[in-house]
Amino acid sequence: MIKKLQKIGNSRGILLEKPLLKLLKVDEEDSVEIIPHEDGLLIKRVNTESAYHHISRKHRKSLDKLSK
DSSP states (O other): OOOOOEEETTEEEOOOOHHHHHHHTOOTTOEEEEEEETTEEEEEEEOHHHHHHHHHHHTHHHHHHHTO
């Protein structure tokens, strides 16, 4: 699938059509993670469990300090 960048305000974006969102199993309210990859970008659906684990690993020291 080839997509063209579209102007959105002062930025550029790519619109993802419903069939593509359905393939990703993403609803309008869901979040996606965009990860730079050697050949381009990887778009992944974010579920709350994986987001929690990622944040807790990344900010473990700060979260431990806050809990005291």
